[in-house]
Amino acid sequence: MAFQALADPSRRAMVERLVQGPASVSELAKPLAMSLPGVMQHLAVLEASGLVVTEKIGRTRTCRLEPKVLTRAEQWIADRRALWERRFDRLAQYLDETKDE
Amino acid sequence: MAFQALADPSRRAMVERLVQGPASVSELAKPLAMSLPGVMQHLAVLEASGLVVTEKIGRTRTCRLEPKVLTRAEQWIADRRALWERRFDRLAQYLDETKDE
DNA sequence: CCCATACTTAAGTTGATACTTAAGTATTGT
């Protein structure tokens, strides 16, 4: 679900903001040419994915990044890339070993 | 566009298959409880994202992974995670420096 | 030449996404 969450540019912008530290909903909304409810919906997706956790204190909700899910997504890619590279190396090795033909 | 492409489980399955080496369209389709045109559409998304390149020889189209885009996506996450960790470190340092209060 | 193979194109359906506006509900400052 993390890739799904990161697929939208507005949500990526929100993540980029939260990388700098916690923010309220309206702080997240400010740079986003979009109504507040629109932002709330994106925030809900980010929370559902586990990328962001929020806590409401008084009338403001504070949002912060939860990097575990970010790490998992990164790891998924890294693992696949590693597999691909391993295969590529085996191929190179094979080509090298049979170059006498 | 890479996150968008990786957001769908069928497309991730296709990527996982291609990590093992090139495959034809029908090889990609085989494990996928889906019609061939359905697979073609996913393949088009993967190609548009640059994650996969294909080449048609005779009547079979061979698909292979292009890891550059995978690396870019990985890097995007790694960069944000690094920023987040840097901020976290600064915070810890700040808390440490002011702990006399 | 003929038929099976391997895709490809077109078109349609369904459901999910990305918004919107309008009308709430709590909290806070005066």
Place this chain on the structure above:
DNA sequence: ACAATACTTAAGTATCAACTTAAGTATGGG
């Protein structure tokens, strides 16, 4: 108490995404 702030909920619309079936187009083997 009252008004402003900070979200929240509900409901509606429009576009996109993920399929489907039906009907093609090459290509390759016999």
